[in-house]
Every structure is written in C-alpha cells, then in structure tokens.
Amino acid sequence: MRMVSLYSIKGGVGKTASAVNLAAEAAHKGLRVLLWDLDPQAATTFYLQIKPRIRGGVEKLVKGKSSWDKVIRTTSLENLDVLPASLASREMDQLLEKRGTSHLRQMLKEVRKEYDLVVLDCPPTLSHLSENMFTSVDALLVPMVPTTLSLRTLEQLQKFLDEHDLPCPLWPFVTLADRRRSMHVEIINNLGKDWPLRLSTVIPAASVVERMGVERAPVREFAPASPACRAYESLWSELHQRLQL
Ligand SMILES: Nc1ncnc2c1ncn2[C@@H]1O[C@H](COP(=O)(O)OP(=O)(O)OP(=O)(O)O)[C@@H](O)[C@H]1O
Numbered sequence: 001m002r003m004v005s006l007y008s009i010k011g012g013v014g015k016t017a018s019a020v021n022l023a024a025e026a027a028h029k030g031l032r033v034l035l036w037d038l039d040p041q042a043a044t045t046f047y048l049q050i051k052p053r054i055r056g057g058v059e060k061l062v063k064g065k066s067s068w069d070k071v072i073r074t075t076s077l078e079n080l081d082v083l084p085a086s087l088a089s090r091e092m093d094q095l096l097e098k099r100g101t102s103h104l105r106q107m108l109k110e111v112r113k114e115y116d117l118v119v120l121d122c123p124p125t126l127s128h129l130s131e132n133m134f135t136s137v138d139a140l141l142v143p144m145v146p147t148t149l150s151l152r153t154l155e156q157l158q159k160f161l162d163e164h165d166l167p168c169p170l171w172p173f174v175t176l177a178d179r180r181r182s183m184h185v186e187i188i189n190n191l192g193k194d195w196p197l198r199l200s201t202v203i204p205a206a207s208v209v210e211r212m213g214v215e216r217a218p219v220r221e222f223a224p225a226s227p228a229c230r231a232y233e234s235l236w237s238e239l240h241q242r243l244q245l
Pocket residue numbers: 010011012013014015016017018039041043122123124175176177203204205206207209210211228
C-alpha cells in the first residue's frame with residue numbers, strides 16, 4: 001500500500017482537484033484506491049457525491065476502532081473508495097497531537113491489504129495533522145501555481161521538513177498554468193533546476209476542472225478527451241512509475 005498526499009501550506013492551489021483526478025486515474029488504470037479526505041471543508045467528499053459524515057465519529061477513527069465497512073464509502077467509480085471528511089474532521093488535529101509518528105498510516109492497518117494506493121487530500125495548514133502526515137506518506141505531492149510566491153512557499157516547506165528531520169520526499173508539480181503568461185512559462189521551464197524531483201507534467205488552468213463542482217465527478221467522467229484530463233492522466237503515469245506500483 002503506497003500513500004501519497006496532496007499538500008501545500010497555500011490554499012486554493014488545486015490540492016483537492018488533483019487528489020480527486022489522480023485517484024480517479026489510478027482507479028481507472030485498475031489500482032484499488034482509497035481517497036482520504038482530511039479537510040473539514042470536505043470538498044473531495046462533495047466531489048465524489050458522498051455525505052460529509054464520519055460514521056462512528058472521529059475519535060473512534062483515530063483510535064483505529066471504527067468499523068471500516070461503515071466509515072469507508074464506495075463510489076460509483078470502479079476501484080475507488082472514499083474515507084470522507086465532515087466538519088468534525090477538525091477534531092483530528094487535536095487527537096493526533098497525542099499520537100506517535102506515522103499514526104495516520106497505522107490507522108489504516110486493518111484495510112491496508114485492500115488498497116494499492118491511498119491518496120490524502122489535506123487542508124492548507126501546518127498542524128499536528130500535517131506533521132503526522134509527513135511521517136505517514138511515501139511522498140508529498142505539492143501543486144503549485146507558477147508564481148514567485150509559490151516558489152517561496154515550496155522553499156519554506158522544504159526548510160520545515162529539513163529542520164524537523166522529516167525525510168519525506170517533496171514532489172512539486174505545476175498546476176493552474178497559463179502558458180500565455182511569460183512568468184508562468186519561465187517558472188515552468190526553470191523548475192527542474194532547483195527542484196529535480198518535480199513531476200514534469202503541467203496541469204493547465206481549464207474550465208473543465210472548475211466544472212467538477214457542478215458535475216460532482218472527476219474530469220474523466222464528463223470530459224475524458226479534454227487537455228486537463230489528458231494532463232492528469234500523464235501526471236498519474238509519472239507518479240505510477242515513481243511509486244513503483
Ligand atoms: N487546473 C485547474 N483549472 C481551473 N481551475 C482549477 C484548476 N485546479 C483547481 N481549480 C479551481 O481552483 C479552485 C481551488 O482548487 P482546489 O479546491 O482544488 O484547491 P485546494 O488547494 O484544494 O484549496 P483549499 O486550500 O481550499 O483546500 C477551485 O475552484 C477549483 O475548481
């Protein structure tokens with residue numbers, strides 16, 4: 001079971017859109033995927049048409065005492081299940097403070113054989129939740145809009161990981177890109193120099209991604225031939241290779 005998270009300290013950079021579309025691509029290719037919504041905003045949960053509810057409550061979930069067949073929800077997409085969020089998910093941060101490292105991974109102990117891949121959608125915070133996530137995942141996928149401030153945020157995150165001795169690899173990728181803007185093009189072309197572990201696929205800014213909120217589905221379900229869907233497919237294929245799945 002590989003575990004990756006979509007994470008950035010920055011809000012509104014495409015974490016949720018990327019989590020949902022990457023999970024859908026992996027499931028489409030035949031992997032058994034669990035998409036874990038860790039954000040009380042529950043946007044991933046909404047996109048997959050699941051009720052924002054953690055059956056049995058968050059505390060039981062963190063203690064690993066939930067009944068998994070109730071908490072984990074199937075979706076209309078083959079191979080794709082969701083562990084939903086709700087407003088109550090905000091309690092997870094405090095509950096994780098008292099837990100050891102990698103607890104998020106350990107919470108899934110009982111279902112680890114059921115999934116090839118777990119994709120986490122995280123809130124844009126630096127908290128006990130994110131610190132625990134850093135020790136639980138195989139890699140951090142960091143979506144970034146190609147601007148100077150985003151580069152700075154990446155550096156801050158890397159510095160935090162280094163200072164706290166967290167060896168979790170950071171794999172940035174560009175999203176919401178507009179190749180008509182010279183700054184976007186420049187940053188896209190130079191990203192590999194400072195960030196050799198970046199994923200090279202660029203996700204364009206595209207209205208089909210915004211439509212996910214209306215369709216309540218990954219782009220593959222309603223716009224499979226769109227450039228954005230192709231880009232997510234290619235991003236998944238890069239990731240697939242790196243994770244050696
Ligand atoms: N490639 C894209 N093209 C166009 N719009 C996009 C793209 N990716 C995301 N968006 C839109 O940008 C907004 C923010 O995206 P998203 O919710 O995925 O970001 P986020 O990083 O998860 O935000 P938050 O920090 O609030 O959780 C949404 O309205 C979404 O539809």
